[in-house]
Amino acid sequence: MRYDVVVVGAGPAGSRTAKIAADRGCRVLMIEKRQEIGVPVRCGEGVSKKGLKELGIEPENSWIAADIKGARIYAPNGKHVLLSEEQAGGEVGYNIYRDIFDKSLAKQAGKSGVDIMLKSSVFDVIKENNNIKGVKAKSMGENMEITADVVVGADGFESQIGRWSGIDTSLKQNDVVPSLQYTMTNIDYTEYNDFYIGSVAPGGYAWVFPKEDEANIGLGVQLSKIKKGGDVKKHLDRFVEKKFPNGKIMRIVAGCVSVCAPIEKTVGNSVLLVGDAARQIDPLTGGGILNALICGTIAGEVIGNAVKKQEFNKTLMEYERGWRAELEDKLYRNWIAKEKATTLSDEAFNKIIEALSGYDFKKISTIEILKGIQSKYPEIMKEFEGLI
Amino acid sequence: MKVDKTKCMYCGSCVGTCPKNAIFLEETSIVFNEELCIECGLCEKVCPVGAITAE
Numbered sequence: 161m162r163y164d165v166v167v168v169g170a171g172p173a174g175s176r177t178a179k180i181a182a183d184r185g186c187r188v189l190m191i192e193k194r195q196e197i198g199v200p201v202r203c204g205e206g207v208s209k210k211g212l213k214e215l216g217i218e219p220e221n222s223w224i225a226a227d228i229k230g231a232r233i234y235a236p237n238g239k240h241v242l243l244s245e246e247q248a249g250g251e252v253g254y255n256i257y258r259d260i261f262d263k264s265l266a267k268q269a270g271k272s273g274v275d276i277m278l279k280s281s282v283f284d285v286i287k288e289n290n291n292i293k294g295v296k297a298k299s300m301g302e303n304m305e306i307t308a309d310v311v312v313g314a315d316g317f318e319s320q321i322g323r324w325s326g327i328d329t330s331l332k333q334n335d336v337v338p339s340l341q342y343t344m345t346n347i348d349y350t351e352y353n354d355f356y357i358g359s360v361a362p363g364g365y366a367w368v369f370p371k372e373d374e375a376n377i378g379l380g381v382q383l384s385k386i387k388k389g390g391d392v393k394k395h396l397d398r399f400v401e402k403k404f405p406n407g408k409i410m411r412i413v414a415g416c417v418s419v420c421a422p423i424e425k426t427v428g429n430s431v432l433l434v435g436d437a438a439r440q441i442d443p444l445t446g447g448g449i450l451n452a453l454i455c456g457t458i459a460g461e462v463i464g465n466a467v468k469k470q471e472f473n474k475t476l477m478e479y480e481r482g483w484r485a486e487l488e489d490k491l492y493r494n495w496i497a498k499e500k501a502t503t504l505s506d507e508a509f510n511k512i513i514e515a516l517s518g519y520d521f522k523k524i525s526t527i528e529i530l531k532g533i534q535s536k537y538p539e540i541m542k543e544f545e546g547l548i
Numbered sequence: 549m550k551v552d553k554t555k556c557m558y559c560g561s562c563v564g565t566c567p568k569n570a571i572f573l574e575e576t577s578i579v580f581n582e583e584l585c586i587e588c589g590l591c592e593k594v595c596p597v598g599a600i601t602a603e
Binding site: 193194195200202279281283316317318319320323330331333336338339340383386387388389390391392393412413414415416418 | 601
C-alpha cells in the first residue's frame with residue numbers, strides 16, 4: 161500500500177492531522193489499533209469552550225455531557241476557591257463523551273477522504289537511508305507494509321513511532337502521572353469541576369467532573385511519589401470512600417499522563433509526533449485535548465505543504481517551529497509551576513487556597529492564580545519567583 | 549515481569565514509562581521483551597491497578 165501520509169493513532173491529534181492534510185490534497189491513511197475509535201476512553205473528559213471555539217470546532221449535542229460553570233479547587237483542609245464563569249469571560253467548559261467526540265473528529269477526517277484502518281497494530285517503521293519510509297502493521301491478522309512520504313506518530317502516551325524513529329520521548333519519574341478514574345452514578349450533581357490538591361493525590365490531584373447523572377471521579381499520583389504498583393487505586397478508593405460512599409461505579413478508566421517540559425524534538429526524517437506522543441500535554445493541568453488539536457492543525461498544514469512541494473525533511477521543520485511558537489512558553493512555564501507545586505506541603509496548599517479565595521480574579525489563568533497567591537503570601541511565592 | 553491479566557486494563561502506562569522500550573501493547577495484550585528489560589521496576593510502580601509484578 162502506498163500513501164502520501166500515514167497517521168498512527170485515531171485520537172484527536174491523529175484525526176485532526178489527517179483531516180487537515182487530506183483537505184490540502186494529501187492521500188492519507190489513519191491506522192488505529194483498537195476495534196472502535198474512541199474506545200476505551202482514557203481521559204478525564206473536560207475541555208474548555210474557548211479552546212474549542214478558537215479551533216473552529218462546533219459543539220455537538222451528541223458529545224456534550226455537561227455544561228460547566230466553573231472550577232472549584234479544594235485545599236486539604238476542605239476549604240475551596242471558586243473560579244467562576246464570569247472570571248473566565250462568560251464561558252468555562254464542557255465535560256464530554258470522549259468516545260463520541262473522537263468519533264466525530266474521525267468522521268470529519270473520513271469525510272475529507274482519509275482512509276481509516278481499525279484493529280491494526282503498527283509494530284515497526286520502515287527505514288531507508290535514515291529516512292522513515294512507512295510502517296509495518298498487522299491488520300486483522302494480516303501483515304502488511306504501508307509506504308508513505310510522511311509518517312505521523314499520534315500514538316499517545318505509549319508512543320512507539322518516536323522511539324523507533326530515534327526521537328527521544330523518554331520521561332523522568334517526576335514527569336509521569338499514572339491515573340485511575342471511576343465514572344460513578346448515584347452521586348450529587350453539581351455544575352462545577354472540582355479539583356482536590358495535596359496529600360490526597362501526592363504530586364497530582366483528584367478530580368470530580370460531573371456528566372448528567374454521573375461523574376468522572378479520578379486521581380493521579382506523580383510516579384516519583386509512588387511506593388508500590390496499585391498505589392493509585394488505593395488513593396482513589398480512599399478518596400471515593402470518603403467523598404462518595406454511595407456512588408456506584410459504571411466504568412473504570414486507567415491511563416498515564418506525561419507532565420514534562422517540552423521535549424527537544426518532535427520531528428525526524430520524514431516523521432513527526434503530535435499530541436500525547438509529542439508530550440504536548442499541559443504539565444500543570446494534565447489537559448491534552450486542545451493541545452493535540454492545535455498541534456494536529458499545524459501538523460496537517462505543514463504536511464500539506466510538504467507533499468505539495470515534495471520536499472519533506474526541511475518542510476516538516478515548520479511544524480516544529482509552528483507548534484512551539486504557539487505552545488512552548490506556556491508548557492514550559494506550567495512545567496516549572498508543576499515542579500514547584502509538587503514540593504508543597506498540605507499546610508502550604510491550605511494557605512494558598514485561603515489566599516486565593518479572597519482574591520478578585522480578572523481572568524482564570526496560571527499567572528492570575530500565582531498573582532493571587534503573591535498578594536497575600538509573598539513568602540510562598542518566593543518558590544515561584546520568575547513565573548509572574 | 550508478570551502481568552495479571554485479570555487486573556490489566558491495557559492502558560499503556562507501563563509501555564510509555566519503560567526506559568528501554570521493552571514493553572509492547574496490542575489491543576488486548578501486553579508483550580514483554582525480556583532481553584531488553586533491565587529490571588528497573590518502573591512498570592510495576594507505574595501500573596495504576598497493580599497488575600505487574602517482578603518475577
